[in-house]
Structure formats: structure tokens, C-alpha cells
Amino acid sequence: MATEQCGVVAENPRAKLEKFWEEMCALVAKHPPQDRLLFQKMFVTAFTTGDKEERREAVATMVEIVYDHADTRAFVQQWALGPAGDETEVHDPKLKQWMTHVARVIKKLRNDKEWSQDDLANEAGLTQSHISRIENLYHAPSHKTLKKIAKALGVSVGDIDPVD
Amino acid sequence: MENGQRKSVDVALWRGSGPEPGYAWTVIYLSSVWYEYQKNFPEAGQQEYIRMQVRDLARHPDPTHSLTLSIDRVGSFWELRDKGGPLGTKTNMRMYFDFITVPHPCIRVLGFDDKKNDGQIYGVVKDRIDRRQQKWDEGVYPIPEFPKRRQTRLTEGGGP
Numbered sequence: 216m217a218t219e220q221c222g223v224v225a226e227n228p229r230a231k232l233e234k235f236w237e238e239m240c241a242l243v244a245k246h247p248p249q250d251r252l253l254f255q256k257m258f259v260t261a262f263t264t265g266d267k268e269e270r271r272e273a274v275a276t277m278v279e280i281v282y283d284h285a286d287t288r289a290f291v292q293q294w295a296l297g298p299a300g301d302e303t304e305v306h307d308p309k310l311k312q313w314m315t316h317v318a319r320v321i322k323k324l325r326n327d328k329e330w331s332q333d334d335l336a337n338e339a340g341l342t343q344s345h346i347s348r349i350e351n352l353y354h355a356p357s358h359k360t361l362k363k364i365a366k367a368l369g370v371s372v373g374d375i376d377p378v379d
Numbered sequence: 380m381e382n383g384q385r386k387s388v389d390v391a392l393w394r395g396s397g398p399e400p401g402y403a404w405t406v407i408y409l410s411s412v413w414y415e416y417q418k419n420f421p422e423a424g425q426q427e428y429i430r431m432q433v434r435d436l437a438r439h440p441d442p443t444h445s446l447t448l449s450i451d452r453v454g455s456f457w458e459l460r461d462k463g464g465p466l467g468t469k470t471n472m473r474m475y476f477d478f479i480t481v482p483h484p485c486i487r488v489l490g491f492d493d494k495k496n497d498g499q500i501y502g503v504v505k506d507r508i509d510r511r512q513q514k515w516d517e518g519v520y521p522i523p524e525f526p527k528r529r530q531t532r533l534t535e536g537g538g539p
Contacts, residue, residue: 249513253506260503268494269501276507279411310424310465317464341446355431358463359449376464 242281254280305352313378317361318350320375324368338367388520389413391430392437394484402437404478408488409511409520419493420472428465429472429491437486442478453500456489456508462497471497475508487515 236258243254254277261273305311325335332346339346340363348354356364358372365372391406420426436442436459443450449460459474466472471494479485489508494500514520 250510253510256506257503266501269503272492272501272507273503276503276510279507280510305427307422307424307427307465309422310427313424313465345447354435355428355465357432357435357448357461359445359461360447361464363446372463378464378468 239277246280250280305355310355311352313376314349314352314355316377317356317375318352321346321364321368322350324370324375328368335364335367339363340367388515391433391488394437402434403440404437404442404484404486406433406437406486406488409515411511412488412490415491419491420466420470422467424465425467425470429461429474432459432461433474433488436476442476442486454505454509456512458500469495471495473500477512487512489515 239254239258240251243251246254257273257277257280261270261277264270264273305314321335325332328334330338332350333343335341336343336346341360345354345360346364349356349360361372361376365375368375388407388409391408392402394402394405416426416429420429432448435447436445439445439448443452443457451458451460453475456475456477459472459476461472462470473492473494474488475490475492476486476488479487489511490504492500492504
């Protein structure tokens, strides 16, 4: 379907969209009904939302429904979290640097207050072993943990986490 | 397999492994989750940091209530939220997961996302994760075989 404008044959935008819609529907024609419905819902969201991130996510869901992600086992092995021994070593230098900084600051602030790890754990609502693992670089604390520790020590998260 | 596609489920860590007393849960994840993890968190430091949080999660007897991690319920699954630190200032990490207890206590990682703001999960993402969960429950994704040696360490109190 086409319309003639100023002597140029241009495609009708609505017809173009309808054709695109038909092509899209054909992609999921053999999928289960619930997948087809979800696909339609995503299609509408992708075309109506003003939020770029939401549109990206809607399209990602459409792609997943159509292709159902082929196996990526060859790469998956690299994500394996590994045996216990892995926990004693931090591999990434930047992460190690961050953890070292955070551990040093927490230890210093704790010592300034003359608190033991147990004292800090009690004040922060954590366990002593968790504090120990952070100070000994076995674990990188989450944002929630840092907030608790910072509050207990009477400082802001930014005083401990150089990135915050 | 649906649509002739091969799907896989892999094991991130085994229940009973890790430092004493061992992880309380085995962590398994879909192959597509690996893709999201790589795409959203491309830096090695981010990935190692996230692995540490997943290990921490697997230590919890009840991962829905954590002293150290931000966990929120989203419909029929849960989300682990984190930000700042090694993730960077503009990254809001979300990991979506649920649990199965049969044939083995597992945390099923259903998806990863890097949300650009602190807001709630988008409906389209929730629908996507719901779909994965439903497909998994329908048996589209195979459950890995669990070695008996690792299954019994916690339940029988023995060593590996």
C-alpha cells in the first residue's frame, strides 16, 4: 500500500506498521498462545512507552520469545563460582584495591573507637565472621552492609567507599 | 525441546562446598542468564564482586531474609539489589532468583539486569522473568545431575 505525495511514491506509515506487525506475528506464529500474547504486549509497550530503558527491555523480551536463547554452554563454564579455594583469593586488581581500601578504613575507624570486631558486628547488626571476612579481604561488602557499618561507626558510606 | 532450541542449566556452586559450614544452597542458572551477566556487567571486577554476593547469598539458610544483602520479593520471585562500590556509580545491579527444593535445594538464578535508576522492576522485565520461571517449571530446562557426595555433606554432617 502506498500513497503519492509530491510526485514521490511514499509508503503509508500506518500500512508500513501493519506490515511490520504481520511480520512480527509470523515470527511467533508457532509459539504457544501465552508466548504470543506476551509478545503482543511487549510489542505494544515498545511502541508506546516514552521510557528508553523500558523500550529496550520490551524488545529484549520479544527477542527472547522469538529466539528463546540458544545454548551458550561453552561460555557458561567461565562463570562457575568454583570450589572453596577460590574464596581466599581476589583476582581482579581493581576489586582488590577497592576491598583493601574499604577494609583499611573500617579497621581504622573501628580501632579509633576501640571496638572489637564483635562490638562492630553488634552495633551494625552483622556477624563477627562477616566483619572478619571483610577486613581480611575474603569478601567485598554489599552496599547494604556498608550502610550498616557506616551507620554503626557514625560516618557516611562515602567515607568508607571511595566510589560512593 | 521447544522450537528445536537446546537449552541448558548450569551450576554456579554446589551446596555443601565452600568454607565451613559450606553453602546452604546449590546455585544454578540458565544459559541465557550468562549472556545478561556478561552484557550488563562487562568488567572483570564487577563480575567477581557479583560472584562474591552470590556466594554470600548461598550461605544463608533463608536467602529471602538477609542481614548483609538487599533482597526484595517481586511477585513469585526475589530480587537481589546492589549498587556502588566495584559496580560503579551508574550501575544498579539486580539479580532475579527463586528456589527449588526438589530434587535438591537450589537457588535458581533467573536473570540479571542493570537498572539505570533505583526504581521498581519494569513490568516487561517481570513478565520476562515470570516466563522463564514458568518454562523452567514446565521442564523446558533440564535440571543438572547432582553428585551424591555433595548432596550429603550438609544433611549428614560429613566432609566432602
